[in-house]
Amino acid sequence: MILVPITYKGGIYRHNEIIDLIEDLGGYIVQKHMIAQEVVLQCFVPKDDVELIRSIGKPLAGEVIDSPLVGTEIAVVSMSLEIHHLPHPSCDIAEYVRRIGAKSNMVSLARGPGKRIAGINDEERDVINEHDIAVYLLGNFETCIEHKMPLLLRGVEVPVVLCGGPEKETLKRIVEPAVDGYVGNVGRFMHRTKESEELTKLDEIVAEITRVLEKRREELAKDPLSVSPARLMVIIREQVPAILAVTSPTPLTVQMSGLRVKLPYDTYADVLRRVEIEDGIKIGDVAEIEPSRMRDYIILRVKPFSETNTVI
Amino acid sequence: MQAIEYFEVECTEKLGGEYYRQITNDVLLDHNLLRVIHKLHVYIDPRIPIFVAVGILKKVTTLVRVSDIANVNPQEGKMTLAISDETYLAPMLKIFWDRFGKDHVDQPDRFTVILTGITASSREIEEMAIADPSEALYKDLVYAFRCICPEGFRVRSENYGAEKFSFIASEDTLTDTGLSLVKEKFALMGETP
Numbered sequence: 001m002i003l004v005p006i007t008y009k010g011g012i013y014r015h016n017e018i019i020d021l022i023e024d025l026g027g028y029i030v031q032k033h034m035i036a037q038e039v040v041l042q043c044f045v046p047k048d049d050v051e052l053i054r055s056i057g058k059p060l061a062g063e064v065i066d067s068p069l070v071g072t073e074i075a076v077v078s079m080s081l082e083i084h085h086l087p088h089p090s091c092d093i094a095e096y097v098r099r100i101g102a103k104s105n106m107v108s109l110a111r112g113p114g115k116r117i118a119g120i121n122d123e124e125r126d127v128i129n130e131h132d133i134a135v136y137l138l139g140n141f142e143t144c145i146e147h148k149m150p151l152l153l154r155g156v157e158v159p160v161v162l163c164g165g166p167e168k169e170t171l172k173r174i175v176e177p178a179v180d181g182y183v184g185n186v187g188r189f190m191h192r193t194k195e196s197e198e199l200t201k202l203d204e205i206v207a208e209i210t211r212v213l214e215k216r217r218e219e220l221a222k223d224p225l226s227v228s229p230a231r232l233m234v235i236i237r238e239q240v241p242a243i244l245a246v247t248s249p250t251p252l253t254v255q256m257s258g259l260r261v262k263l264p265y266d267t268y269a270d271v272l273r274r275v276e277i278e279d280g281i282k283i284g285d286v287a288e289i290e291p292s293r294m295r296d297y298i299i300l301r302v303k304p305f306s307e308t309n310t311v312i
Numbered sequence: 313m314q315a316i317e318y319f320e321v322e323c324t325e326k327l328g329g330e331y332y333r334q335i336t337n338d339v340l341l342d343h344n345l346l347r348v349i350h351k352l353h354v355y356i357d358p359r360i361p362i363f364v365a366v367g368i369l370k371k372v373t374t375l376v377r378v379s380d381i382a383n384v385n386p387q388e389g390k391m392t393l394a395i396s397d398e399t400y401l402a403p404m405l406k407i408f409w410d411r412f413g414k415d416h417v418d419q420p421d422r423f424t425v426i427l428t429g430i431t432a433s434s435r436e437i438e439e440m441a442i443a444d445p446s447e448a449l450y451k452d453l454v455y456a457f458r459c460i461c462p463e464g465f466r467v468r469s470e471n472y473g474a475e476k477f478s479f480i481a482s483e484d485t486l487t488d489t490g491l492s493l494v495k496e497k498f499a500l501m502g503e504t505p
Contacts, residue, residue, distance in 0.1 A: 084463040114464020114483050115361055139462065140331040141358040165331050187331055190338040190459070 001026060003044040003228065005070030007101055008053065010062030015039045018057055025049045028230035030071055030254050031103075042070045042101045044230050067101035068210045071230060071254045074104045075131035075158075079112030079138065089186060090137055092193045093163070096202045097135075097209065103253050105131065105294075109152070113139075118148040125155040126293040132256045133159045133213060135205070136179075140165030140187035146174040153177060159212045163187075163205060180215070181208040213256070220257060223304040226286035227277060227312050229259045232300065235283075236261065239275045242268065258287070261298040265291040269298060278312050286310065318351035318501055324359060332356055332460070339459045343452045348372065353497045354460075362490060363461045365479040366497045366505070372446040372474075376400050379438035382425070386434040393425040393437075404442040453477065478505060 008018060012034065018041065022029060027045035045053060054064040074097055078090040094104045107127055111119045128134045134156060138145050145164050153160065160179040164171050165187025172182055183205050193202060233252045236259075237243055243251050246262050253260040261272065269291075273284030283289070283300070286308050292299040305311050321336060323329030336354055340346050352367040378384065381400050382393040395401055408417045408427065418426045427437070450472055457470070457479045465481035469490065476498075480490040498505045 080463055082463055083459055113462070114466075115358065116483050117464055117466075140328045141325055141356075141462075142328070143325065143358040144361070144462075144464075166325075166327055187328075188335065188462075189331065190335050190342070 002047045003027065003230070004047045004050065005030075005042070005044055005067050005101060006050060006053075007065045007067040007070065008039075008041040008043065008057060008062055009065065010039060010057055010060050012037055012039050014060050015041075015062075018053070018060070018062060021053060021056060025052070028228070028234055030230060030233070031250060042067065044071060044228075068213065069097060069206070070101035071256065072102050072132045072213060073130075073253055073255045073260065074102045074209065075107045075128050075134040076104050077112075077128060077134050077136045077152075078106055078108045079118075081108040082113075084113070085137065085188060088189055088192055089163075093135065093137065093186075093202065093205060097206060100206060102209075103250055107134075112152070115141075115144040115147045118144075118151060120152050120154060120156075122155075123293055129155075129157050130260070130292060130294065130299050131158055132216070133161065133209060135161045135163065135209065138162065138164040138187065142166040142170055142174055145171070146176075149175045150177070153179070159216055161205070161208050161212055181212045183208050216256060220304075223306050224311060225257055225302045225304055226308045226310050227302055229254050229257065229300075229302055232259050232277070232283065232287070232302070235275060235277055236272065240268070240271060257302055259300040259302075260292060260294070261300055262295075263298060264296045265298050266296070272298065272300065281310060281312055286312070315346040316349055316352055318353070320352070320500070321354045321356070322497075323356045328358065329356065336460050339456050343456045345449075345452060345456055348449060348453075351501045351503070353501055355493060355497055356462075358462075360489070361462075361465065361483055362493065363465050363479075363481045364490065364493045364497060365457055365460070365477075366494055366501070367477055368501065368503060369475055369477065372449060375441040376443040376445060377438065378404060378440045378442060381442075384434045384438050389428065391427040391430065391434060391437060393427070395423045395425065398422070400443045407440065407442055476503070476505065 019029060022043055022045055025046055027043050029041055029043045031042040033040040050064060057064060076090060076094040078085050090106060094106050097104045107124060109120055109124055111117060161181035162171060162175060162179050163183045163186040166184055168182050168184030171184055186201055193199060233254055236252060242263060248262045251262045269289050272289055275283045277283060286303055288301045290299050321329050321333040323332060348370050350368040350370045355364040381397040382395045385392045412427060412430050416428050416430055453472060461481045464483055467486055468481045469486055471478045478494045480486060494505055
């Protein structure tokens with residue numbers, strides 16, 4: 001069964017029927033937002049049943065949209081949290097990818113700005129590596145980008161999409177080592193992105209992120225995960241009641257090949273390891289449970305089939 | 313940008329220069345500074361790296377007086393002020409309290425201030441200076457240029473005078489090059505530092 005990421009938007013009235021339908025079809029709801037009279041469900045559903053959900057949702061004024069970024073956690077790497085980079089463009093981009101289903105976190109570097117003085121520390125590097133993809137937002141000068149990028153990429157293992165002021169071709173030429181995606185003409189600016197031209201640029205960033213993630217998905221498909229992270233999310237929610245008391249917007253954040261569990265590592269790591277998925281197979285058998293560098297959370301990395309020899 | 317007579321952003325990278333022109337414009341516009349800058353020349357060389365901004369200010373608006381924000385009506389034993397612009401109300405009240413004492417200053421509602429038992433004439437009250445907008449202007453100007461300048465350029469030399477200002481910033485220790493650049497850029501605008 002191939003699961004595809006979609007977003008369902010519709011009225012609150014009878015939305016439980018849609019939730020039941022998705023669950024009955026074997027899909028997973030990753031996030032649920034209730035905004036006034038509207039409900040937004042970000043979910044994974046079987047590919048063949050998308051049309052069924054669409055037709056059942058239609059009388060309820062529901063809309064089904066393809067959202068390739070659902071179930072991904074994106075690090076938007078801003079060079080600092082100063083007025084120079086916030087709220088534009090860092091927040092604009094972080095917010096835009098959030099709208100189409102991604103869970104974005106802003107990672108700001110302690111010594112990001114500048115040319116000679118720029119750098120990255122181990123904590124920042126580790127936090128970036130806990131995401132599915134990192135979107136680096138750089139400035140307007142190619143001299144500075146060329147000079148600082150090798151440093152900022154040191155130790156970063158996740159795919160990187162680079163946004164900067166110079167043209168895309170220039171970025172490709174100057175950035176060493178090469179990264180996975182480039183978006184030119186998006187450097188530092190001090191106004192809100194509201195012109196159609198600027199919104200097109202945001203769409204271009206999303207397209208580039210999607211392209212890079214699709215490539216990553218293809219790679220993952222070659223050696224599939226032992227268990228779907230979305231499934232683990234449902235199991236943890238059922239078997240570890242403490243997660244229900246977490247007030248964070250996404251207590252369980254689904255990633256492409258893992259899960260961030262927002263519970264303290266020391267107390268809950270062993271509890272999670274012992275959670276049974278099916279037929280005596282425990283989470284500890286199919287996933288690595290490690291402390292996250294983000295607060296005291298737990299990061300759970302699902303092992304591929306080649307390591308565990310099981311797919312459930 | 314019509315309010316500025318001369319506005320140039322010079323940069324060794326063409327595209328970077330265009331972006332910085334936009335940033336400069338946005339920041340000055342946000343802080344309402346376009347009306348006070350007469351000429352502005354920005355020079356950026358990311359290779360050195362250095363950021364230089366030099367400019368000429370317009371004559372800064374005069375002091376704000378009571379008559380600018382209120383209508384003074386003298387009456388028997390008291391004076392009623394009808395406030396038309398609340399912006400400077402707080403500094404005005406503070407000045408009244410200092411000069412006449414709180415017992416003599418009453419504010420029955422938002423737009424009315426009543427002065428009782430005072431010896432000053434209505435003309436004298438009207439002429440009282442209550443605020444100097446230029447003070448805020450310099451604060452805004454300092455803040456604006458720190459915003460415009462690339463963030464990593466933290467070694468700064470700033471000079472704000474009554475008519476002219478210069479701003480030099482770099483990552484590295486500033487040398488005489490910066491000062492000579494200031495002279496050079498002032499000369500481009502037909503001015504001397």
